[in-house]
Amino acid sequence: xxxxxxxxxxxxxxxxxxDPAVHGLRNIDLFAKLEMLNPFGSVKDRAAWNMARPLxxxxxxxxxxxxxxxxxxxxxxxxxxxxxxxxxxxxxTNRMRVPxxxxxxxxxxxxxxxxxxxSECLDPTATDDPLTLFHRTLSASGSTYLHTDQYYNPRxxxxxxxxxxxxIVKDLDGRxxxxxxxxxxxxxxxxxxxxxxREEDPSVRVVGLVAAKSDFIxxxxxxxxVQEVGLFDPETYDTMESVSADEAIEGMLTLNRRCGILGGPxxxxxxxxxxxxxxxVDEELTExxxxxxxxxxxxxxxxxxxxxxxxDLLGRPPRKNSPADLTDAEVGGAPSVTVAExxxxxxxxxxxxxxxxxxxxxxxLHIDGSVNIVDELFxxxxxxxxPFSRSRPVLLACxxxxxxxxxxxxxTRMGHPDVRSLAGxxxxxxxxxxxxVRD
Amino acid sequence: xxxxxLYLEPRLxxxxxxxxxATGTLRSLTDxxxxxxxxxxxxxxAENLERFRSVYRRHHLSxxxxxxxKANRSSALLRRLAATDAGVDxxxxxxxQHALGAGFTADRITATGPxxxxxxxxxxxxxxxxxxxxxxxxxxxAALVRKHALAPVRVLLRxxxxxxxxxxxxxxxxxxxxxxxxxxxxxxxxxRHGDAVxxxxxxxxxxxxxxxxxxxxxxxxxxxxxxxxxRGLRPRAVDVGGGFGVSYLAEREQxxxxxxxxxxxxxxxxxxxxxxxxxxxxxxxxxxxRGVLGLYPxxxxxxxxxxxxxxxxxxxxxxxGRPLAALLLEHLYDLHSEPGRAxxxxxxxxxxxxxxxRSQEAGGALLVRLAAKADDIALEDHGVLVDPVVIPGSGAGxxxxxxAVHLFGGLCLETDLITRRTVFLPRRPVPGDLLAFANTAGYxxxxxxxxxxxxxxxxxxxxxxxxxAWRWCLDDQFWPxxxxxxxx
Ligand SMILES: Cc1ncc(COP(=O)(O)O)c(C=O)c1O
Numbered sequence: 001x002x003x004x005x006x007x008x009x010x011x012x013x014x015x016x017x018x019d020p021a022v023h024g025l026r027n028i029d030l031f032a033k034l035e036m037l038n039p040f041g042s043v044k045d046r047a048a049w050n051m052a053r054p055l056x057x058x059x060x061x062x063x064x065x066x067x068x069x070x071x072x073x074x075x076x077x078x079x080x081x082x083x084x085x086x087x088x089x090x091x092x093t094n095r096m097r098v099p100x101x102x103x104x105x106x107x108x109x110x111x112x113x114x115x116x117x118x119s120e121c122l123d124p125t126a127t128d129d130p131l132t133l134f135h136r137t138l139s140a141s142g143s144t145y146l147h148t149d150q151y152y153n154p155r156x157x158x159x160x161x162x163x164x165x166x167x168i169v170k171d172l173d174g175r176x177x178x179x180x181x182x183x184x185x186x187x188x189x190x191x192x193x194x195x196x197x198r199e200e201d202p203s204v205r206v207v208g209l210v211a212a213k214s215d216f217i218x219x220x221x222x223x224x225x226v227q228e229v230g231l232f233d234p235e236t237y238d239t240m241e242s243v244s245a246d247e248a249i250e251g252m253l254t255l256n257r258r259c260g261i262l263g264g265p266x267x268x269x270x271x272x273x274x275x276x277x278x279x280x281v282d283e284e285l286t287e288x289x290x291x292x293x294x295x296x297x298x299x300x301x302x303x304x305x306x307x308x309x310x311x312d313l314l315g316r317p318p319r320k321n322s323p324a325d326l327t328d329a330e331v332g333g334a335p336s337v338t339v340a341e342x343x344x345x346x347x348x349x350x351x352x353x354x355x356x357x358x359x360x361x362x363x364x365l366h367i368d369g370s371v372n373i374v375d376e377l378f379x380x381x382x383x384x385x386x387p388f389s390r391s392r393p394v395l396l397a398c399x400x401x402x403x404x405x406x407x408x409x410x411x412t413r414m415g416h417p418d419v420r421s422l423a424g425x426x427x428x429x430x431x432x433x434x435x436x437v438r439d
Numbered sequence: 440x441x442x443x444x445l446y447l448e449p450r451l452x453x454x455x456x457x458x459x460x461a462t463g464t465l466r467s468l469t470d471x472x473x474x475x476x477x478x479x480x481x482x483x484x485a486e487n488l489e490r491f492r493s494v495y496r497r498h499h500l501s502x503x504x505x506x507x508x509k510a511n512r513s514s515a516l517l518r519r520l521a522a523t524d525a526g527v528d529x530x531x532x533x534x535x536q537h538a539l540g541a542g543f544t545a546d547r548i549t550a551t552g553p554x555x556x557x558x559x560x561x562x563x564x565x566x567x568x569x570x571x572x573x574x575x576x577x578x579x580x581a582a583l584v585r586k587h588a589l590a591p592v593r594v595l596l597r598x599x600x601x602x603x604x605x606x607x608x609x610x611x612x613x614x615x616x617x618x619x620x621x622x623x624x625x626x627x628x629x630x631r632h633g634d635a636v637x638x639x640x641x642x643x644x645x646x647x648x649x650x651x652x653x654x655x656x657x658x659x660x661x662x663x664x665x666x667x668x669x670r671g672l673r674p675r676a677v678d679v680g681g682g683f684g685v686s687y688l689a690e691r692e693q694x695x696x697x698x699x700x701x702x703x704x705x706x707x708x709x710x711x712x713x714x715x716x717x718x719x720x721x722x723x724x725x726x727x728x729r730g731v732l733g734l735y736p737x738x739x740x741x742x743x744x745x746x747x748x749x750x751x752x753x754x755x756x757x758x759x760g761r762p763l764a765a766l767l768l769e770h771l772y773d774l775h776s777e778p779g780r781a782x783x784x785x786x787x788x789x790x791x792x793x794x795x796x797r798s799q800e801a802g803g804a805l806l807v808r809l810a811a812k813a814d815d816i817a818l819e820d821h822g823v824l825v826d827p828v829v830i831p832g833s834g835a836g837x838x839x840x841x842x843a844v845h846l847f848g849g850l851c852l853e854t855d856l857i858t859r860r861t862v863f864l865p866r867r868p869v870p871g872d873l874l875a876f877a878n879t880a881g882y883x884x885x886x887x888x889x890x891x892x893x894x895x896x897x898x899x900x901x902x903x904x905x906x907x908a909w910r911w912c913l914d915d916q917f918w919p920x921x922x923x924x925x926x927x
Contacts (some may be wrong), residue, residue, distance in 0.1 A: 116737065117649020120682040120780075121821070121882070213695040214740075224702045227728035360758045362659075363771030364668055374759070399768040400499045430771055437670070 007081070009039045010049050015171040015292070022258045023275050027285035030274065031177070031292045032255070032352040033168060035189075036263050040077045042297035043164075047188050048077035050159035056085050064144040065090055068293055069134070072101045072219060076149050079108040087146070092134055098218050100301050113151060141269060152230035156188035157195070165196020168292055176201035179291035181274040183209045183220045183266045184240075187232040189294060195235050208237035209273040215245040218305060219266045219296060241277060243269040246432075249310055251275075256299055264302050267295030285360045321382045322408040334409035336421040337431040342395060351393035351418075354378070356403055357426070365436040367397065367429065375403055382407075386416055395417040401425040444841040444863035445697045445712070447737070449825045449877040450689045452785045454483050458902060459875055461909040462830050465790055468900060468911065469873060474792035475897040476809035477884045477915060479511070481519030482903055483641055483786045488525050490744035491778065498751055498764040500774045505549055507779030508534045508680045512885045515901030515917035516786060517541040524918035528681075528777040529567075532558040539565065549678070551597065551644070551777070559583055570594040570642045570678065573617045574628045581632035588918065589856050591635055595642040595678055595775075596625060601659030616643060626670055638672050640664065641690070644680025644777065648736060650746070652751035653679065657763050661755065664772065678775035683746040685784045686739035687825045687878055694738035697824070702728060713860045714845055719822070735822040743781040780881035787880035789816050789897065791857075793832075793872045794849075803863050804843040807868055812848045812889040813899040816876050821883060825876070829864055832871030842867045846874070 003009050014037060018030045018411035035043035053067065059066065066089045068074055075091040082089035088357040090111040101159075104246060106114055115134075138147050151154050169176055176197045187208075194206045208261060210226060211217040223242060226232045234240070245265070252268025255261040263271075270293040278291055307314050333427035337345060346369075353370035355362050362372040373381070375398065381387040388394065394411070396404035396419065411419040422429065451459065458480065459465075469476050475627035484506070491504045504518050505528040514537070520527065521542035529535040538548050550558065553572060560583055562569050571577050571594045584592055600618035617625050629638050642664045643656045660677045667674045688694050704716075705711045706723040710833035713719070721731030741749055751764035751774075758766055769776055791811035798805055818825060827846075842864055846857040868874070876883075885896065901917035902909050 076874050114651065117647040117652055118731075119646050120648050120684060121646050213699070214691055224699055224728075227702050227706060230727050233726065357769035358759050358766060360665070361766065361771075364770055366663060397767075399771070402499070403543055426769075 004203065005048055006039050006084075010036070012167060013164075015065065015168060016259075016261065018149065018259055018271075022116075022254060025275070025278055027280045027282050027287070028097055028178075028278050028289045028291050030278070031172075032259075032261060032263075032267070032271070033164065033292055033294045034263075035164070035263065036261075036267065036295050036298045040073075040080050041301075042073035042077065043189050043294060044073035044297075045077045045146040046159040046163050047150060047153075047156040047186070048074050048081060049157045050163075051150065051153050052078060052081050053147065053256045055146050056081075056087075058242045059087055060085055062144045063087070064146045066146045066148065067092065067151060068092055072098065072150075072301070075105055075110060075112075076101070076108065076323050076401065078148060079105055079110040081131065081341045083109050098302060100304055101218075104301065109271050119163065140433050145314045150186045150188065151228070154231070157192040157231055160189045160192025162192075162194050164294075166195040168193065169197065169200055172290060172292075175290065176202075176204050177292040177359070178203075178289040179205050179207060179274070179278065181207040181209065181270055181277065181291065181293040183217075183227075183270050183273075183294070184226050184232065184245075185219050185221055185266075187226065187229050187236070189296075191231055194292075205238045206236060207273065207277050209269055210240060210242050211269075212242045212244045217243065217245050217248045217265050217269055218302065219264075220269060236380065241273055243273050245309060247272045249306060249313075252299060253313070255295065259405075261295060263295035264297045264299050265305065266297065267293075270294055270296070321385075321410060323379065323403075323410050326406060326413070330409045330413065331406055334405040334421055335412065335419065336401065336405060336408065336423045337374045337395070338423050339429050339434055342420075342422055342429075343434060345393075345395065345420075349393055350386060351395045351420075353395045353397060355426070356396060356398040356407070365426075365430075365438055367426070368435065368437045368439075372396065375407075382410065382414070386411060386414055390416055393420070395420055397422040397424060397426055397429070399425045400427055443541075444865075445693070445700055446841070446863050446865075447693055447824050447826045448689045449828065450686055451877060452483075454480055455785050455788060455877055455902070457830055457904065458788065458909055459830070459877070462502050463913075464902075464911070465830055465875065466833060466871060469790050469792055472786070472898045472900065473895070474790060474873075475812075475815045476790045477787060477879065477899040477914075478790065478902050478911070479516055479695040479787040479880055479884075479898050479899060480785070480903070481513075481515045481901055481917060481919075483784075484516050484520055484782055485523050487743070488520065488523055489783055491747065491776065491782070494744045494748045494751070495774065497748070498580075499768055500751075500764065500771030502549070502676060502775045504782075505678075505775060505777045505780050506652055507777045508784055509537065510535075510779035510881045510886070511786075513787075513880070513899060513901070513914050514541065515899075515914045516783070517879070525607045526775075528779075532561060535561055535567065536674060538550070540801070549595070549642075549777075551642070556583070560587070562586075563592045566590065566592070568595060568639065570595045570597045572597055572615055574621075574625050577625070577628050577632060577636065580721050581635035584606055584635035585772055587810060591637045593639045594629075594636045595640045595676065596629070596638070596663075597642045597644070598622070598656075598660065599643060599645075601643070601656040614875045619663060623668060624665055626667065626672070629672065630670070636665060638674055640674040640676030640678065640772070640775075641667070642678035642680065642775070644682065646682060648682075649682060650750055650753060651781075653682075653750050654755070657750065658755045658757060659754075661758065661763075661766060661770065661772075664770070674771040675771070676775055678777065679747075679750070681777040681779045681781070682734075683744070683776075683778050684739055684742040685780050685878070686737070686742045687735070687823055687880060688738040691738045698732065698734075711861075714856055715859075715860045719859075733822055734824060737824055743778070747776060747778075759828045774921070783881035785878060785880075787878070787884065789876045789879040789884065790830075790873050791827075791876070792802055793817065793874060795870060796844075796868055803899045804845050805867065807844045807846050807874075809846060809848055809857060809874060811857065811897070815848075816857050816879065816881045817887040818876060818879060819856070819858055820887050823883065824858075824860060825878070826862055826864070827874035827876045829866065829868055830873040830875055832873065834868065839866060844868070 038045035248269035251272030408421040505526040526547040597616040599616035795808040899914035
C-alpha cells in the first residue's frame with residue numbers, strides 16, 4: 001500500500017468478525033466495522049475530509065479559519081486537515097468533557113472555545129443563546145470561515161453513503177447484513193450507511209443507539225439531543241434504543257480485552273446495544289444471519305473518562321510508605337509542636353522546615369528559611385526512603401497541621417528520630433502573628 | 440389529555456412535607472389572610488446554612504456565608520439568620536436598613552451591586568464591607584469617606600471577564616464588576632485611596648450553572664489576589680458569589696420524561712403540552728429542533744452546598760492542578776459565598792385558592808382559575824416547572840382520576856397564566872381546594888410581585904414546628920425569640 005497523502009488512507013477499513021464465544025449469539029454472525037483504523041483515529045475522518053475537501057482551495061486563497069462545533073473526533077480530523085493546508089482550526093463546543101481530547105486538539109494546533117453554561121437566574125425571554133450567536137457570527141458577511149457544519153452538511157452523510165456502506169456490502173461478498181447497528185452523534189454515519197444498505201436490500205433493519213438521558217457517553221447524543229441534528233431523521237431507524245455509560249464501558253472492555261479491538265466507549269456502546277438487541281431475536285432464528293456494528297474510535301483518548309467512572313479498572317498496586325496506610329492511632333500520636341514551641345525550636349536548633357503546600361502558595365507567603373516540597377512530590381520521595389539526613393531535626397508544615405501530622409507519623413515509622421508537625425499549620429502560625437515572608 | 444399524565448412532583452424535605460400535611464392549619468391561614476398566601480419556614484434556612492458550613496469545615500476553610508437578601512424580602516427569614524453566625528449580602532439601601540434592623544452587625548454585612556450615594560454612605564458609616572463594582576464607585580466611596588471624616592472602609596473588588604489559557608471558556612457577559620484585564624488601574628486607584636479604603640479581597644458573581652466557568656473565575660480571582668500581594672497589599676478573602684442552584688423536582692425520571700415529551704410536542708409529534716403551543720424557547724423547523732430550552736434545570740443531582748463542594752474540588756490548571764479548596768487553604772484565604780436561592784431551598788411555599796374549574800372542549804385541559812396573580816407565584820417567571828400539591832377544601836369531595844389543567848390568575852390579561860404548561864394533577868380540583876406551590880421562597884415570592892388592578896400582593900407568614908403542631912405568625916412579627924419558634 002503506497003499513498004501520496006495521508007488523506008488517501010481514509011476509508012477501506014476492515015470488517016472483523018467477533019468470536020461467537022464472546023458474544024454468545026448462535027445464529028448471527030456479528031461483524032465490527034473498524035472505523036477506529038482511519039488515519040486520524042475515527043469514523044469522522046471520512047466526513048471531515050469529504051466536507052472540507054471541495055472548500056479547501058478557496059479557503060487557502062482567503063486564509064480562512066476552519067470552524068466546527070465539535071467535541072472531539074471531527075475536530076481532531078479537521079485540525080489535521082486544516083494544518084496540512086496551512087489553515088487554522090477552531091472548535092466551539094460545550095460538550096468537550098474529556099481532558100485528553102482537549103489536550104490532543106491543542107497539540108494539533110486547534111483553538112478551542114467553550115460555550116458558556118446556562119444562566120442560573122433564568123430569563124425566559126432571552127433569545128440570544130450561544131449557538132444562535134455562533135451561527136450569526138459565521139454568517140456575518142465578509143467573515144472568512146470555512147464552516148463544515150457537520151450537523152447539517154449532507155456531505156457528512158454522503159461520505160458514508162458512498163464509502164462506509166458500500167465497503168460493508170463488498171466485504172460481505174455483495175450481501176447486505178440483516179442488521180446494522182450504530183450510535184447516533186451527527187447521524188451522518190448511521191444515515192449514510194443505512195441508505196446505502198437499503199438501496200441494495202430494503203429489508204435491512206437499522207438500530208440507532210443513543211445515550212441514556214442522564215448519562216454521558218462521549219460522541220453520542222441523547223434521545224432529545226438528536227432532535228437538534230439537521231441530518232437526523234427518525235425514519236432512518238427501525239428502532240432507537242439507549243445505552244448507559246456503564247454499559248458502554250462494559251462493551252468497550254469486552255472489545256478491548258476479549259476481541260483485541262482497542263475501541264472507545266462509543267464502539268463499546270454499539271457492541272453492547274447490538275448484542276442486547278440481537279440476543280432477543282437470535283433464539284427464534286432457524287437460519288444464519290449477519291449483523292454489523294461500527295467501532296467509531298480508539299480507547300486511548302478516554303482514560304480519564306474511565307478513571308472517573310470506573311477507577312477500579314485502573315487500579316494500581318498499593319504503594320510503599322504511603323500515608324494512606326497509617327492507623328488513626330499512629331497519626332494521633334505523631335510528634336507535634338505548637339507555634340510558640342516551633343519558634344523557639346527554630347531559634348535554638350534550626351530544624352529543616354519543610355512546607356508541604358503548593359509552590360504558588362509557598363511563593364506568596366512562607367516561614368523564613370523553609371523549603372517547599374509539595375505534598376504529592378513528598379509522597380513520591382518517601383517511596384524511595386527518607387529524603388534527608390536523619391541527623392537533622394525536621395519541622396513539617398501544611399495549612400492546618402493535618403497532612404503534616406500524617407507525614408510526621410510516617411517518617412517516624414520509617415525511622416527518622418526527630419520529625420515534628422506544626423500544630424494548626426501555617427494558619428495557626430499566621431493567626432499567632434508569627435512572621436511570614438515572600439522572598 | 441394525550442397519553443399518560445406527565446407529573447413534575449416537587450422535592451419535599453421533612454419540614455415542608457410536614458407543613459403540607461397540616462392541611463387544617465393551611466386552610467385556616469388562607470381563610471383568615473386570603474389567597475394567595477406565602478408561608479416561610481425560618482428554621483429551614485438555619486439548617487441550609489449548616490450544610491454550607493459543613494462544606495467549609497470539610498475543607499478546613501474559614502470565611503463567611505452571606506445570604507443574598509434579594510431573593511426574598513421576608514423579615515422572618517432574615518431575623519432567623521441573624522440568630523446564626525451567617526452574614527448577609529445586601530444590594531440596596533432598603534436591604535441594608537433591613538439587615539441592620541434585623542440585628543446583623545456591620546462585620547456580617549457586605550454591600551454588592553450598583554449603589555446609589557445614600558446606600559454607599561450608610562454602608563461606609565456603619566462599617567459594612569463594600570464589594571466595589573468599578574473604579575468610579577471606588578472614587579465615589581473614597582470621596583464620601585473623606586468628606587464625612589469616616590473610618591477607612593473595607594472593600595472587595597468585584598471582578599468579571601475571567602479568561603483561561605489553552606481552552607478559552609466563553610463566559611456570559613456581565614454588566615457588573617471590573618474586567619480582570621483592567622485590574623491594574625483599579626489597584627492603582629486602591630493605592631491612591633489608601634487613606635480611605637482597605638482592600639480585603641476580590642469578589643465575583645457569575646450567573647451560570649456551569650461549574651467550569653466558576654472554577655475559571657475562582658482561579659482568576661486567586662491570580663488577582665497574587666497581583667494584589669505583589670503590590671504589597673494584604674488581601675485575605677475571595678468571595679465566590681452565589682448561583683449554587685436548587686433541585687426542585689423529586690424525580691429525575693419525571694423531568695426527563697417531561698422534557699422529552701416537550702421536544703416531541705414542539706416537533707409536532709404529540710399534542711401540545713402548553714397553552715398556545717408555547718415551546719419554552721424551543722421551536723421545530725422542518726423536523727429539526729432549534730433554539731434552546733429556556734427552563735431552569737429543575738432536577739439537579741448536584742445543587743446548593745454540594746455544588747459549592749464540587750466547585751472547590753475543581754483542579755486549577757494554571758496553579759499546578761491542585762484543587763481550588765486546597766489552594767484557598769494553602770494561601771490562607773478566607774472563602775466567602777453568597778447563596779440566595781440555595782439558602783432558601785425548602786424554606787417556604789405559596790398557597791392559592793381554587794375559584795373556578797371550567798371544562799373547555801371534551802377531553803381538553805380544564806381551566807382552573809386561582810385567587811392569585813401570576814407574579815405572586817413567579818416560578819414560571821424563573822422557568823421553574825413544578826406541580827402544585829392539591830389540598831382539599833373543607834367541604835369539597837375529591838374528584839376522581841388524573842386531569843390536565845391550565846392554571847390562570849385573576850388579572851384581565853391573557854398572559855396572566857400561572858403556568859404556561861399544561862399541569863397534570865392526580866385528581867380534578869374543585870372550588871375551595873388549595874393549591875400549594877412548594878419551594879417558592881427563592882425569588883418566586885416577591886421578586887416580581889406588583890399591585891396591578893388594586894389587587895393586593897400576597898401576604899406572608901412565618902411558620903414553625905412546635906412538637907407535632909405547626910404554629911405561625913405574620914412574617915413581620917417573627918423574631919427568633921418568638922415563643923417556641925426559631926432559635927430557642
Ligand atoms: C452579587 C450576587 N451575589 C449573590 C447572588 C445570589 O445568587 P443565587 O440566588 O443564585 O445564589 C446574586 C444574584 O443575583 C448576586 O447578584
